[in-house]
Structure formats: structure tokens, C-alpha cells
Amino acid sequence: xxxxxxxxxSSIESGSLAGVEDLLADDVVFRSxxxxxxxxxxxITTAILNGVARVFEDLHYVSSIEEGNRSALVFETxxxxxTINGCDFITTxxxxxxxxxxxxxxxxxxxxxxxxxxxxxxxxxxxxxxxxTERQR
Numbered sequence: 001x002x003x004x005x006x007x008x009x010s011s012i013e014s015g016s017l018a019g020v021e022d023l024l025a026d027d028v029v030f031r032s033x034x035x036x037x038x039x040x041x042x043x044i045t046t047a048i049l050n051g052v053a054r055v056f057e058d059l060h061y062v063s064s065i066e067e068g069n070r071s072a073l074v075f076e077t078x079x080x081x082x083t084i085n086g087c088d089f090i091t092t093x094x095x096x097x098x099x100x101x102x103x104x105x106x107x108x109x110x111x112x113x114x115x116x117x118x119x120x121x122x123x124x125x126x127x128x129x130x131x132x133t134e135r136q137r
Contacts, residue, residue, distance in 0.1 A: 083110065
């Protein structure tokens with residue numbers, strides 16, 4: 001998805017994906033490469049994506065595939081000295097809003113680094129999701 005890619009490329013180095021919530025449907029579902037259960041909803045997905053922006057270093061997209069309302073954005077990034085290759089699989093609705101966001105990463109060392117970094121972020125992610133929900137009321 002071009003709009004998401006442009007947002008990431010222009011703002012990830014700031015440690016925030018300001019405005020990402022405007023690209024998400026209210027009923028978006030986020031599927032993590034390191035969690036077994038999906039995360040439904042705009043608040044938690046926004047918070048998770050901002051958490052990722054805080055832990056990924058030097059993220060850049062290397063290619064993309066667009067077909068109808070589905071996109072695959074292939075990326076490279078680092079967490080510390082661990083290089084990660086991954087892909088964001090994005091599905092959008094008729095309004096162009098993201099309804100499904102699935103991330104896959106490799107190698108295992110990279111997935112482990114991501115799991116550990118995001119676990120450290122999770123208290124902030126939960127607090128951000130709660131604050132987002134309260135602002136929407």
C-alpha cells in the first residue's frame with residue numbers, strides 16, 4: 001500500500017508513525033510474527049505500529065507487490081546488530097483503509113530480537129492503546 005509505505009519511509013526514523021491511525025479501518029486486525037493471537041482494533045494496531053517504529057532501525061522497503069486491495073511490502077531493518085528481513089501483508093477495504101495487517105520476519109535470530117524488543121515495549125503499547133481509545137470517546 002503506497003500510502004503506508006510513504007508514511008513509514010518519511011517518519012520511521014523519528015520513532016513514531018504519526019498519522020498511521022488515519023490509514024486504519026476501525027475493525028483492522030494486526031497479526032504479529034511473534035504473537036499467537038491477532039490484535040483486533042485501531043487503537044492497539046496504532047500502538048503496536050508506533051512501538052515497532054521505536055525498535056526498528058534503518059528500516060527500508062526493498063520491493064512491493066500490489067494486486068487489487070492486497071499489498072506485500074518487503075523490508076529490511078535492524079534491531080541492534082541483528083538484521084531482519086520481513087514482509088508486511090496489507091489488505092484494504094473499498095475506502096482504501098487497512099483492514100488486515102500481517103507481518104512476517106526472518107531469520108529466527110531476527111524474530112527473537114523482535115520478540116524481545118516488543119516485549120519491552122508492551123507496557124507503553126498498552127498505555128498508548130488505552131489513551132487512543134479514551135481520545136476517541
